[in-house]
Amino acid sequence: MSAPVAIVTDIEGTTSSIAFVKDVLFPFARKHLAEFVATHGEQSSVRQCLSDARTLAGEPALDDVSTVALLQRWLDEDRKATPLKTLQGLIWADGYARGELKGHVYGDAARELRAWHGRGLRLYVYSSGSVAAQKLIFGHSVEGDLTPLFSGYFDTTTGPKVEAASYTKISQALELPPGDILFLSDNVAELDAARKAGLRTACLDRGEVAVPAGHGHPTFHDFTTLDPFARAS
Numbered sequence: 001m002s003a004p005v006a007i008v009t010d011i012e013g014t015t016s017s018i019a020f021v022k023d024v025l026f027p028f029a030r031k032h033l034a035e036f037v038a039t040h041g042e043q044s045s046v047r048q049c050l051s052d053a054r055t056l057a058g059e060p061a062l063d064d065v066s067t068v069a070l071l072q073r074w075l076d077e078d079r080k081a082t083p084l085k086t087l088q089g090l091i092w093a094d095g096y097a098r099g100e101l102k103g104h105v106y107g108d109a110a111r112e113l114r115a116w117h118g119r120g121l122r123l124y125v126y127s128s129g130s131v132a133a134q135k136l137i138f139g140h141s142v143e144g145d146l147t148p149l150f151s152g153y154f155d156t157t158t159g160p161k162v163e164a165a166s167y168t169k170i171s172q173a174l175e176l177p178p179g180d181i182l183f184l185s186d187n188v189a190e191l192d193a194a195r196k197a198g199l200r201t202a203c204l205d206r207g208e209v210a211v212p213a214g215h216g217h218p219t220f221h222d223f224t225t226l227d228p229f230a231r232a233s
């Protein structure tokens, strides 16, 4: 098998620690959500998020305060709802701009992404975090600005990460056969969906959470041993 042409990577648990997302990013968004909606609630992007959240919840008559409470509940449940993800990205933008947030990226991930890019692999991101949030974590990362490495970004507007159809859409967007794409994730349901769509897969098991056994995806503890070129034969 030849080397993949493109790599699509997940963020949380793959390039970046789960703890950073759960213990830093999510609490930051939760803390600032009500104030952000109160002060930016007239912006069309914010109004759209609030309206989309009400529609998703089937509660079109909710006022802003109740909608914020709904979004906080979704945040606590780690719901991958697009309006919540978009709002989180807007709130984090302020935190990154003020220097209160610095994106966590594992050193091995930054090093290997740079090496793979240098060797001509096309790199993409697919995360439940909004595209804006993806650009922030990689643009303001502890490993420097990694955004020049990426040729494109995908989020929940492409579809849920646990559905094969989302990976088919990504392969069409990249204008590549699915077998030319390697998808990296720590989440077995996501890897199963990508494999079902015909993508190659690699599971990152960084030891932060238990990854269930028996899934059959090649597994790596970090990016150092994950050599996409060595997989070629």
Ligand SMILES: CSCCC(=O)C(=O)COP(=O)(O)O
Pocket (backbone or CB within 6 Å): 010, 011, 012, 013, 021, 025, 080, 085, 088, 126, 127, 128, 129, 130, 133, 134, 137, 161
């Ligand atoms: C863009 S960093 C925040 C990631 C996020 O909001 C999230 O829900 C994690 O999703 P992932 O698909 O990267 O596991």
Ligand SMILES: [Mg+2]
Pocket (backbone or CB within 6 Å): 010, 011, 012, 013, 014, 185, 186, 187
């Ligand atoms: Mg993940």
